[in-house]
Amino acid sequence: MTLFCRGGARDTLRIEGARVLDPAGGVDGAFDVAIEHGRITRLEPAAEAARGLVLAPAFVDPHVHLRTPGREDEETVASGTAAAAAGGYCAILAMPNTDPVVDCASVLGALIEAARAEAVVPTGFVAAISRGLRGDQLTEMAELAALGAAGFSDDGKPVVSAGLMRRALQYSAVAGRPLALHEEEPTLSRDGQMHEGAVSAELGLAGWPSVAESTMIERDCALAAYEQRSLHIMHVSARESVAAVRAAQARGVAVTAEATPHHLCLTDDAVRTLDTNVKMNPPLRSEDDRQALLDGLRDGTIACVATDHAPHARHEKDVPFEEAPFGVIGLETAFSALYTFLVEPGVLPLELVLERMSAGPAQAFGLPLPRIAEGEVANVVLLDLEARWTVSEEETRSRSVNSWLLGRTLRGAVVKTVADGRVVFAA
């Protein structure tokens, strides 16, 4: 058991006249769907679907920062999972770069208890690879896994030592949980504020070059190949990185990768505004990099969309670009951003986006696969592709409002989310 949430009675409801689209399950047609006590009991063919209404397997986000413990002013288990529910998610994984770090049984145990009390969406907790994220000593990975850790990551920091990474690969196999890696060679990224390229040169901002990411991915794929272990690469941003993952997969290395909506939709051109809500790690890169990410998503090199939802307090973002922390929120806007900027303009098919937001990440992390079929526990999202909505601070459920989409009008909205058989969001 690696996902935890509030219990309570499961719901009985009908969802009528939607186009049911479960790409991984091969379902595409108009159906009336009956859900009884949380389980999908009937899929009845319907005459026709209401325009724009799509029922899909709910989304799975393998990369979320809930800021608990330590920065409950920025996010809590309750607020972060409410944001996830509003975004159409039925499962999320929270990162351990909290204060204190999730590196021991007591911190992990307290989070699991918090999730049982207040998580509206099933939540898994990823524990740290190294104690205090300091990169020198491994955590008790087997013990943490036995307690319910969903995986291991030092996200926020790279595992700089190749020796420690090798041991983490060995222990992750013992623990039976995935390793998720933030890939950054710190002597190359140094104090980089944005992608190293023409725009950073123009703006006079220190650059964080693509090669700082891709060389670490190459190192870790080589270690995974040597140890015959699997790994997951977080927030891939650069063309060279996609190529490194693709080459490793072609050699038979069991490596999966994720990309974020912001890296798929934006480029470093957005940094010209010096808006701190486009400052994140890794940085937004060039149009050529973005195209490589899209190709990676299309051919499956990148199997997952992950938000890297990273809440930061207003007073910490409301400073000059160079002083602002890295990270943007994304749970509530992920689908609509991808729909608006990629699906509607014909860049990516809807089916592909739905698969990479649900089955792809579930498979990569060994989580239950959300499926729309009779007998399955309901984990579904109802989408209205015709809807338009404007992203505003007031309507954001996250405790933080550091979104790159504030004030933007998006197309496509989440109307209803059913997670683990319970209606967790209804617009």
Ligand SMILES: NC(=O)N[C@@H](CC(=O)O)C(=O)O
């Ligand atoms: N992505 C970010 O820019 N920031 C993340 C850390 C991380 O994902 O590396 C955060 O915790 O704020």
Ligand SMILES: [Zn+2]
């Ligand atoms: Zn990271």
Ligand SMILES: [Zn+2]
């Ligand atoms: Zn992160």
